[in-house]
Amino acid sequence: MSDISLLVLLPFLAATLAAGLPYRAAPLGILATVLNALLVLSLCIAILRSGPVVQPIGGWISPLGIAFVADGLAAVMLAMTALVAVAVSLQAATGSVRADFWSLWLATLGALNGLFLSSDLFNLYVAFEILGLAAVGLTALAGTPAALRAAFDYLTAGLVGSLLVLLGIALCYSVTGRVDLEAVAMLTQGGSGRIALALIVAGLVVKAALFPLHFWMPAAHSSATPAASALLSALVVKGALYLVLRLSLEGGAGAEFLRSVLAILGAGGMLWGAWNALRAERLKLLVAHSTVAQIGLIALAIGVAGDPLQTGLWQAAALLMLSHALAKAAMFLAVGRIADALGHDRISGLNRESLRPGPAEFAFAIAAISLIGLPPTAGFIGKWILIDGLIEAGAAHWVALILLGTALSAAYLVRVVSRCLRGGPHVAETARSLPWRTGDVVALGLATGALLLGLAAALPLTLLETSFA
Template sequence: MTLLVVLLPLLLGMLGGAWRPWRGWPGLVVALLSLLALVWLTQQIATHGTQAWVLDLGTLTLHWRANGLTLLLLLLTQLLVLASAAYAPAYLCDAVQARGRGPAWLWPLMGLLATSLSLIWLAADLLSLYIGLELMGLTAVGLMLLPGREEALAAGMRYLLLALIGSLAFLLGVALLLGGWGRLDLAGLAEAVEPGPLLWVAMALLSAGLLLKAAAFPLHAWLAPVHGSAWTPVSALHAALVIKASFFIALQLWLVLAPRAAMAAWLVGGMGAAAVVWGGLLAWRADKLKDVVAWSTVSQLGYLLIAFPLLIGTSQAVVSIAWGGVWLQLLAHSLAKAAMFLAVGNLMLATGESRVSGLAGASRRFPLSLLSFGIAAISLVGLPPSAGFTAKWLLLHASLAAGQWPWLVVLALGTLLSAAYMFRVFRYSFVEDVELQDYRPVPLRMDLIAMALALASLLLGLTASWPLAILAIAGGVP
């Protein structure tokens, strides 16, 4: 059944490519089967605790495991991939009027992306993580290249080059660990590794490769050009899931291999603080709508990097608070950022403008798209009762408990910057003395999907006890 959780999204993508989602009911059946397989896995974990499997493939042995954190990430992946897949047909057909072979490849690539992400969430050894990471990276590049325009090809090839550099650094780190201790399973490495130059070099290589893939400051310059030329549903998936997978792997490796490296963790936290400020300033100054959302992603990722000094080398009380805060922040940001990219895509298509200043008069013509953007902004800024507020409150509490005062300043400054660049969009949207000469409403389904994800990010804050309870069961805490 666990293999079904991993492989059914790929089958769904293949069916989408063959029948096209707006004509084929087989895709819906496979989607329901995938959700049923996830329900079964949830029941197994709730009843029997953490699940672990060993797959023998000749001379290779793969280790998988599932716990409360795995369940949340699998559920998030399926929700966002299905939402993006449901948004794409109207986007491609009615709005973009895409032609050629690109649209046919979108569905299989979406399915492969979901499969690679599921493999990453379930992996418990470095080989499985590397396989999932490579599949995810190559699939993401393929999705970025689908528009076929010159700027998309240039940005996609730049992304491919940097992704390969990150993969090479990660693979060199894996090779050092294998050569030093002769094993790749995380549980075995946790018992075998010893602090020393070999471990530090390996961790530096692993971390550098993953942080490059995650667009962490100062390795973030590639992100905005890639999103600027990508299709809207692809941007939503990339910002919501792809960069989060690299963060997930990095944090997991640190907790397993370097759980007491407090000084190094503070360095990563400093990178996160710089990302919050610098990404917020770039978003505030950005001229294009997609650039605002892309640089916002860099800033919001900084909050996740602050988790390193809060989880590494601190007391168990601090860890338990920060652990809930960081994963709730990831869930909130993923839902809100996907909703924001979809809402921005709707506004760009409706107005024919890609610039922030081109939104003048949008409040009268496209209130639903602007409302979706605003609700998603509530969570990104961290206003109550959103999940973003609850997550930042937990991170604030953990910082106070750990006595790590700099993060309080970062959280406050990041909130102000987020409000500044979000309200800048609204300032132009509510200019009323401009007549829109050329506009066209987008299909209602596109607006409703963006609204649903935005509301999910908001309502998650009111039901935060539910994901936190799932996170705590069956080994979902470090």
């Protein structure tokens, strides 16, 4: 693949066309996401054959210029985004989304691709700003008072996170005289550099909704439309988590202080999110709190990974991100269909008597298997790699916390699945059986993909190994 900048240009061009041609937005969106997936597939093949791909923008290399760099980690994130992009676009094209959904969604796709490919901290900041503003728009699309309040909170948190990141980048430049990712290793050597890195990571913690700075996220994800919720939970939060992982990798052994803090916050988020999911009364809010717990697990995996040159535990975090994206997108789409069928999303009213469980319920159950981490899912493979490495390192306390988080995940997800499968009176008189729609196929496809990805985990793991080839 000769020009990886197309992965950024194509979605932004499609977003512009969708804004100008609202009546053609849906076919434009589907075409753009399919072409994006083909470009990502070509890039992954090129990386497997020849190693990382580097493209200086305008012919200028760092530290004077900006380059797009596609290594194995970036390729896995791009592939994750492309898969969810095609699936959600197919669901949105047959659903009742507003025309402006497409311009916001395609801008989100372009920002994510730019984020995963950038090797310059300031360019990453610009991509984050576009991503954050588009995500706020997606949150507000539902138009309800709850959605508008959640969008305002999202915007406020995003601005705070952006300010911290920008201050960290400015201090990084004053300390090192450069802002490419190679400067990260230099930041770990001194006091001012550590402050700069801490500011950047603090801003990313806010944007990733990592405990205890997750206050804005459950309301935002639970108030948005099903398609927007799927994108926000499956993809948008991964941008911040990806950059935290990238900074950890670039920092090497010198970033141990950063990883220790991440591990502690991640453990707190994993347990707090699971506890609130267990107490949630609405299905969509349960899934949103589940995202807080899963973000905590991924942050914990990044934190305990150690020096990437000495251990491959960081690959578990990348695999967990991939698995979570597929399963959580499927889950939010399934929740939307369940609410349409029952007329509500109250967990107490999920019992079924006259209606048999539909495809949405089965999609939710399959996605739950992956999020819990049962075999043969990719979630299981990611947790296996993580726990195996921790046992080898003698870190029994982290293993115990991960197992406790897994047990809590099983408790709140089985609570939903069991109600969908057992008999009982309906709370809503409007409950009805819905005909199969594209959204059902998409949700089942994503959930099954998360389930089967564990059997094909060698492919993403092989890609990840090229990051340090």
